[in-house]
Amino acid sequence: MSLCLQARQLACERDDRWLFEGLDLDIQSGEIVRIEGPNGSGKTTLLKILSGQLTDYRGELYWNGEPMRQAREHFLANLLYLGHAPGVKAGLSPLENLAWYQALSGEKGSEPAREAALAAVGLAGFEDVPAGQLSAGQQRRVALARLTLTQRALWVLDEPFTAIDRQGVAALEAQLVAHAQSGGCVLVTTHHALTESPVLRRIQLG
Amino acid sequence: MQRSHAQLSTPEVAIHAPQGGLLVAIKATLKRDLTLMLRRRGEVLNPLVFFALVITLFPIGISPDPELLASIAPGLLWVAALLAALLSLDSLFRSDYDDGSLEQLLLAPQPLAALGLAKVAVHWLLTGLPLALMAPLLGIMLSLPAGSYAVLALSLALGTASLSLIGAIGAALTVGLARGGVLLSLLVLPLYIPVLIFGAGAVQAAIFGEGIAAHLAILGALLALALMLAPWAIAASLRISING
Amino acid sequence: MWAFINKLRSPKWFYAISAKLQPLFWVAATLLLLVGTVWGLAFAPVDYQQGNSFRIIYVHVPAAFLAQSIFVSMAVSGLVFMVWKIKVADMVATVMAPLGAAMTFVALFSGAVWGVPTWGTWWMWDARLTSMLILLFLYLGVIALRGAFSSRDSGSRAASVLAMVGVINIPIIKYSVDWWYTLHQPATFTITGRAAMTMDMWAPLLIMVLGFYSFFIALTLMRTRSEILRREANKRWVRELAEETN
Numbered sequence: 001m002s003l004c005l006q007a008r009q010l011a012c013e014r015d016d017r018w019l020f021e022g023l024d025l026d027i028q029s030g031e032i033v034r035i036e037g038p039n040g041s042g043k044t045t046l047l048k049i050l051s052g053q054l055t056d057y058r059g060e061l062y063w064n065g066e067p068m069r070q071a072r073e074h075f076l077a078n079l080l081y082l083g084h085a086p087g088v089k090a091g092l093s094p095l096e097n098l099a100w101y102q103a104l105s106g107e108k109g110s111e112p113a114r115e116a117a118l119a120a121v122g123l124a125g126f127e128d129v130p131a132g133q134l135s136a137g138q139q140r141r142v143a144l145a146r147l148t149l150t151q152r153a154l155w156v157l158d159e160p161f162t163a164i165d166r167q168g169v170a171a172l173e174a175q176l177v178a179h180a181q182s183g184g185c186v187l188v189t190t191h192h193a194l195t196e197s198p199v200l201r202r203i204q205l206g
Numbered sequence: 207m208q209r210s211h212a213q214l215s216t217p218e219v220a221i222h223a224p225q226g227g228l229l230v231a232i233k234a235t236l237k238r239d240l241t242l243m244l245r246r247r248g249e250v251l252n253p254l255v256f257f258a259l260v261i262t263l264f265p266i267g268i269s270p271d272p273e274l275l276a277s278i279a280p281g282l283l284w285v286a287a288l289l290a291a292l293l294s295l296d297s298l299f300r301s302d303y304d305d306g307s308l309e310q311l312l313l314a315p316q317p318l319a320a321l322g323l324a325k326v327a328v329h330w331l332l333t334g335l336p337l338a339l340m341a342p343l344l345g346i347m348l349s350l351p352a353g354s355y356a357v358l359a360l361s362l363a364l365g366t367a368s369l370s371l372i373g374a375i376g377a378a379l380t381v382g383l384a385r386g387g388v389l390l391s392l393l394v395l396p397l398y399i400p401v402l403i404f405g406a407g408a409v410q411a412a413i414f415g416e417g418i419a420a421h422l423a424i425l426g427a428l429l430a431l432a433l434m435l436a437p438w439a440i441a442a443s444l445r446i447s448i449n450g
Numbered sequence: 451m452w453a454f455i456n457k458l459r460s461p462k463w464f465y466a467i468s469a470k471l472q473p474l475f476w477v478a479a480t481l482l483l484l485v486g487t488v489w490g491l492a493f494a495p496v497d498y499q500q501g502n503s504f505r506i507i508y509v510h511v512p513a514a515f516l517a518q519s520i521f522v523s524m525a526v527s528g529l530v531f532m533v534w535k536i537k538v539a540d541m542v543a544t545v546m547a548p549l550g551a552a553m554t555f556v557a558l559f560s561g562a563v564w565g566v567p568t569w570g571t572w573w574m575w576d577a578r579l580t581s582m583l584i585l586l587f588l589y590l591g592v593i594a595l596r597g598a599f600s601s602r603d604s605g606s607r608a609a610s611v612l613a614m615v616g617v618i619n620i621p622i623i624k625y626s627v628d629w630w631y632t633l634h635q636p637a638t639f640t641i642t643g644r645a646a647m648t649m650d651m652w653a654p655l656l657i658m659v660l661g662f663y664s665f666f667i668a669l670t671l672m673r674t675r676s677e678i679l680r681r682e683a684n685k686r687w688v689r690e691l692a693e694e695t696n
Contacts, residue, residue: 051313053309053312053449055445055449056449056603073224074223076313076315077223078222081313084306085304085306085309086305087305087306087307087309088306089238089242089301089305089307090305091242091245091246092238092241092242100234100238103227103230103231103233103234104234104235104311104316104321105231105314105315106225106227106228106231106316107227107230108230151220151222152219153219153220153221179219182219379611380595382599382604383598383599386598389594389598392587392591393595395587396587396588396591396616396623397616399584399623399627400619400622400626403626403630404629407629407633431622439611439614439615442611443608443611446604446607447604447608449601449604449607
């Protein structure tokens with residue numbers, strides 16, 4: 001079964017300035033689509049529109065051929081969105097943060113699985129430290145642990161490499177490619193230069 | 207970039223159909239918010255200290271005469287509790303907005319109204335209810351006549367629940383604004399007036415030995431109305447704030 | 451009916467049709483207000499209880515009526531905007547808010563002026579004036595909220611939600627304030643709680659109410675037109691219009 005997110009004639013205006021107009025976009029299973037553009041060209045806005053957070057736009061969105069309005073629940077059940085801010089509560093430990101995210105999708109999950117996901121992003125030993133005491137890079141890794149923990153087909157990632165060190169970057173890149181190769185799709189914005197790959201496609205904004 | 211269908215016919219990545227789990231999500235949100243607030247015990251105490259401080263201001267600003275204070279005590283207690291509850295509203299959604307959790311809440315495959323209601327419930331449990339329980343103590347300081355202390359606590363418990371719900375709408379509307387706190391008060395105070403009237407009225411009725419059932423019933427009705435309508439308004443307002 | 455709603459989606463169409471409707475309402479407003487004012491101030495019989503000072507109702511009552519119905523209209527426009535995404539509805543709501551606030555202020559001021567000969571004081575916490583004051587705060591809240599957002603669309607949607615929340619609260623507030631007032635004051639005369647008014651008294655009142663409404667509609671049409679021009683300034687039809695008039 002393949003997935004498809006489509007945008008037709010997308011246009012968005014902010015402060016009397018058109019960020020983009022008449023944008024057509026297709027994201028299919030097995031692809032990594034990278035949105036590029038200078039600062040302020042609307043990359044985050046585009047991601048928010050595509051993930052259904054912004055409604056102030058023109059044009060139509062389709063999920064697997066159906067209009068987004070009707071397919072929204074199915075879309076959300078298959079979407080994992082990581083935004084600019086990692087979404088990690090400073091007052092909770094990484095384990096507690098992950099537990100809440102799993103519960104939001106209705107899963108209770110299991111502690112060992114969460115610990116394994118944290119170990120996979122290099123946070124073994126920090127599972128119970130309040131996230132506020134972790135560095136920015138470590139907090140982002142907690143967010144990235146969700147990629148391993150929660151199986152979702154479509155990943156929409158806004159600047160996921162922020163504050164990650166070189167090792168982490170290589171690991172994340174490999175994870176993105178592996179995800180695409182097993183039938184998932186990835187939509188990503190980043191200033192970081194991604195290694196070329198047959199699954200990688202780029203779209204330029206601005 | 208052609209991919210043969212044979213490769214995709216057995217994907218390792220599963221496609222999910224929407225599954226329920228609303229109860230799991232609500233319980234987890236309740237637990238999460240309770241944990242977060244209880245770990246910052248100082249913040250939980252702040253509205254209570256504010257309540258006591260404001261009550262202290264009145265005798266100083268007006269007169270220490272016990273009879274005078276007794277005659278205006280119900281109103282003073284209610285207004286001070288209302289303001290203390292209002293103060294704590296601004297932070298209801300703010301930290302989630304700032305660290306990116308609010309976006310995730312919006313994207314959860316659960317009705318936002320239900321999750322918002324869970325957050326408001328925790329807010330009431332840790333703000334409104336303590337204010338209601340503390341009020342009788344401050345009533346003593348204002349020479350509140352006997353026979354009205356229980357009604358004071360009860361009316362405040364019921365009333366602050368409505369105040370949390372109504373105030374959460376204002377908090378959701380202003381969470382994305384730079385100095386949303388002051389605007390929040392302006393938006394929400396007019397809407398608080400009916401609760402204030404019947405809440406203070408209940409205490410006064412108790413002092414004069416009149417029936418309090420009507421007042422408490424109306425407070426209950428206001429709460430029921432707020433429970434029915436506010437969650438949707440809160441969800442719509444959160445979406446607007448994320449948008450902006 | 452759907453065709454009409456679809457036409458409403460076009461600010462250009464609204465601009466054209468309001469050009470034709472505006473003069474009608476201005477004429478109606480002028481006539482009605484003139485007749486009503488003269489009749490009410492000069493020719494209506496003197497009230498046996500209050501003498502001539504009761505005549506202020508010819509300003510106070512229409513203003514109070516309008517203050518409330520404008521809020522309802524504003525909330526309905528907001529609902530239309532949120533549900534059907536009709537921009538003109540939002541423009542109308544934007545324009546109505548300050549008009550409604552002004553009308554509420556007129557009602558409060560005329561109520562206060564009435565208070566001087568009646569109660570000997572400039573302000574009285576009676577049920578009507580208190581409800582009007584709370585209504586004024588609700589208006590100010592909607593105006594402030596709309597202006598606080600940097601994105602106009604977000605501000606409009608936030609103001610629409612607040613207006614709808616406010617409109618549900620208005621009857622609750624009125625009922626509560628009425629209850630509160632009767633509890634704390636001995637039964638006194640209320641401003642419009644009067645028994646039968648003779649026809650020579652309420653006929654000019656009705657005319658004034660209609661006159662105020664016409665005035666309000668004319669003013670709303672006029673200000674909506676400016677709002678349309680402001681928001682659509684970079685559209686071709688507006689530029690052509692500007693060139694035509696030059």
